[in-house]
Amino acid sequence: MILEYERLALKEVEEQDGLCIVGKGLGVQRIISKLVDNLCQQQKLILGLRFSKDWLHSLEQWFLVNQDIEPHLYPREIDASYSRAERQSIYHLEQGFLVVTSTILVHDLLLKVIPAEKVSCMVVNEAEFLVDDSRIECFIIRLLKEQNKKCSIKAFSERAEWFTRGFHLVEKAMRNLKVTKLYLWPRFRVEVDQCLLKSSGQLVELEVRQTPKMASLSKAILEAMGACLVELKRRNKSIDVSELDIQNALFKSFDFVILKQLEPMWHNVSSYTKQLIRDLRTLRNILTFSTKLNCVSFFNFLMAITQSEDTSKSHWLMSKTGEKIFTFAKSRIYVKSKDNKDLERKEKKPKFTSGSSIPLDMKVILEPSPKWSVLHSLLQEIRAKTNGEKWDEMLSMGYGCRVIIFVKDVSTMIELSEIVKDAKAPEEYLRKEFQKLMKSRDEAIARAKRLLAKEIADSENFYGIEPEPVDKENVQEKTGMDLASYCSDEETLGEKDSSRNLSLQVPDIEIVTLEASTESRKGLEVLESLKPRFVIIYEPHNCLIRQLEVYQNEFTELPLEVFCLVYENSVEKDKFEKALEYEAHSFERLIREKENMVVFVDDEHSNVDQNREDTSKFGIVEVGTLNRDSRKIGGRIYVDMREFRSKLPQLLYDTGAELIPVTLSIGDYILSKSIFVERKSLSDLTSSLQSGRLFSQVQQLCRHCRFPCLLIEFPPGKSFLLSSFSELVKELNPISVLSRLVLLTIHFPLLRLIWCHSEYFCGSVFAALKSSEPIDELPEIDSLVQNDTDSKEYDNYSAVDLLLQLPGVHERNVQNIVNKFNSIQELCNADEDELETTFGSNNAKIFYEFVHSTAPNLYEGQFK
Structure with a gap:
């Protein structure tokens, strides 16, 4: 339906x-x-x-x-x-x-x-x-x-x-x-x-009040972000500052806005500006996790940031605002013990527990999330309502489960599965997390680092503006307990009162994760399959709210009550509302563009003519004779299947080349028998040089063709430089990209480097190279896709390389030598007459004398 x-x-x-x-x-x-x-x-x-x-x-x-x-x-x-x-x-x-x-x-x-x-x-x-x-x-x-x-x-x-x-x-x-x-x-x-x-249903928005420490922590993070923005504006006068504000900085798309303006001048951008951009991204992640994670996990997260190499030069860490962030984060876990003031006066340096940064004279205050208590109260209310009705009657009406709790990630789902069991569960859960922190701090920080790396990887999607999942911690401050009581045996922590358990073992409560990649489908599918009586949205989710509207209009006979938990006067609420406004603004802009849009006409000859016109502007067609009719006179190019993810094959197709897609084991493009090309983007070039993969790839190219080429492709619209001027001096070291590239060209003197600032220029170079080669001269593709079993040359490349270094062995006779002898030992034991049949007389004599001559002792008499 x-x-x-x-x-x-x-x-x-x-x-x-x-x-x-x-x-x-x-x-x-x-x-x-x-x-x-x-x-x-x-x-x-x-x-x-x-x-x-x-x-x-x-x-x-x-x-x-x-x-x-x-x-x-x-x-x-x-x-x-x-x-x-x-x-x-x-x-x-x-x-x-x-x-x-x-x-x-x-x-x-x-x-x-x-x-x-x-x-x-x-x-x-x-x-x-x-x-x-x-x-x-x-x-x-x-x-x-x-x-x-x-x-x-x-x-x-x-x-x-x-x-x-x-x-x-x-x-x-x-x-x-x-x-x-x-x-x-x-x-x-x-x-x-x-x-x-027609059937809007009942949506109740529950505004949860933040704790004072949480509010202070969020305020400190926003101050740090504001300071970074002020410094970014001051040091870059040429960029448009209309969108550089705190409200836009809360979304991942803010990175795209900044980088889009700085890309044309990236080679002139100082390292300080680049660090500011990284700091803004880090602070946005901190702001997200400050309310998403519990107090213990968030403290681990901060410790992981301080130990990360990327933040070793972060300026906000050394500022007063950065100190506030760490102070408020610690205050949610422990406070100074009033009973230990004398100890503090006597000892200048506080004592710490082994493997942690928490002093022994502190009392633990594990601050739970305010949403946890609200969630417990809400579930109790729902249970009271459903107990008043007969659940069997509700099942006969068509309901499938009692409550669905929607969250945004698996970690929150696992956390809530422990929290909702009973009223004491939040305290016990935090005690477990704190005990893990004290016993295995290195592992906990490693987990936090992985979490940070995942969030940074996700933030590379600059277009996404979905509101981040945020869940704030509790205002209630427990009376301080000694640190030793929190380091007790895990067995005592596992004891629970089963009579007070709000059971998840029966199919009445379901906790469902809605990740960004599946949110458009999974939410409605879950609702249609489970048919709940109540829905709790633990984190604001505009996509899910609309799916609930669709579901209620599809199943009008099943009344549904929806509760949405959101923090009052918080960044979480601001991001949720901003996302809705931004989508509405985007549609309004698209409506205006639709009125004045230039309509595409699918004419039979317009595509080819337009492509010829575009490519001719960059000198592609004029360089060679490659046009649409030139395929019959030799416009064929072997292209690796993975290369079709780039634009270059499309441009080669525009020039009239006949592309033959294959899975190449050597190179990415084969223009002729003598020209093989390995294409590298800047990011791929850096990783290939560091791992050594490029060395072996070039080695393969040099073995199979006369003119091996390495195509270095720069992103369009960016600076035509491997390193910016500000970092050029720092890059001059043995492990830098420039140094490794120089060593590569020294080791392989036959290697040609092709520097391309755009895909259009790549097509121009390929057309020029292709036009200088004989028509229809391409190698046998079978030998390049899989190993050639008929030739012993490809079985042991290291032995062939060793042979080519010996006197009397060269490219013209090495294949005969490999076919004649089974090993280096057999070759060295052969007599001179046997060598003449494969080496020739002069080369056989040179090789035989080299192998059987006695080497002089260069150190004789020096140590007497």
């Missing part, structure tokens, strides 16, 4: 191809599922792009519930486990929904394995990624439309903000998708609003 506005959105997309952008939580997965269902009923071949395994599982569940189509038409994922013949047989069935891996689909389209003319429709999920024309999905759509002009494209997205982080990004996405219509379905659209208001 789909709602009325979902039916209208589906009708629009079915009538004409286009890009459909739906608000978060409004059921884009249901629209896609119904669309695929309708297309499969027509028994046509449909392809899917950017569908994960979880998505496919959701589609399968949809088909199982609705039972509209036959099982052989259910969605199927085609990956590398299928052989070429198996894929070809599946394609020629010409029916069903196939989600093919992007690299496999490029391979099959280029080599005509898939009958493109039989593809009826392509459904694109997560269309926001296609704003970048270098994506492999853009190349797939282009190849498909060139081979089948009648193939329809249906694209969907629920991240409107991604299309507003630049200039006319929605137009670029539509051009890459080859569609002409834009369909917008925000929450404030009349059809959506009227539909969801």
